[in-house]
Amino acid sequence: MPQHRFCKICGKDFIPKSNSKGIYCSLKCSYSDKERMKNLGERHRINVGNAKRGKKFTEQQKIGMRKPKSEQHKINLRLAKNGSWTGNKNPRWKGGVSVLRCLIRGCFEYRLWRSDVFKRDNYTCQHCGNNKGHNLNADHYPNSFADILSKNKIKSIEDALSCVEIWDINNGRTLCIDCHKKTKNYGKA
Secondary structure (H helix, E strand, C coil), X not given: CCCCEECCCXXXXXXXXXXXXXXXXXXXXXXXXXXXXXXXXXXHHHHHHHHHCCCCCCHHHHHHHCCCCCHHHHHHHHHHHHCCCCHHHCCCCXXXXXXXXXXXXXXXXXHHHHHHHHHHCCCCCCCCCCCCCCCEEEEECCCCHHHHHHHCCCCCXXXXXXXXXXXXXXXXXXXXXXXXXXXXXXXXX
C-alpha cells in the first residue's frame, strides 16, 4: 500500500508513483530545487529531457551536437535564408532550364496535347495495356521532350509555343507511371 509523503519543495501531501523516489510531488518542484539542480550539472540538465523521451546519446554524439559551426557555414546559412542564393546566384544554377520546362508543362497547350494523347490511346497504357485512369503520363515518343528542346534550340516559352514538334500528338503516347519510369528518357527533362 503506497504511503503518503510530503513534497520537499511545496510541502504538498502526495502519493509517489512506483518509479519515483518520492521526494517531489511534480517535475516542476523537482526542477525548482536549487540544490539538486546545482549538483546535476549542465550536461545532465540538457540530456534529462532526451532521456525522458527515450533518447540516449553516446559521448561522441553529445560532442557533435554542440560542435560550433564554421564561419563559412554561417555565411552560407545567411545567404540561403535571405534569398541571396536564389535563381542565377545559386552555385547550382544551370541556366534556367528547369524553369522553362515547368512553364511549358504548365501552359494550356501542353494540357490540351496531353488530353488529346490520352483520348487517342483510350486512357490505356501503351506498354502494359492497363487502364489506370488518373495514374497515366503522356510521354513524348519517339522524339523525347528534352531532345526536342535541345534540337530546336528552344530558349523561351514563345519558342516552345511556335514549335510544331512539341504539340504533335503523333509524337506522344500514354504510359502508366510504372512503365514511364522504365523508359530511358524518364526524368531527363
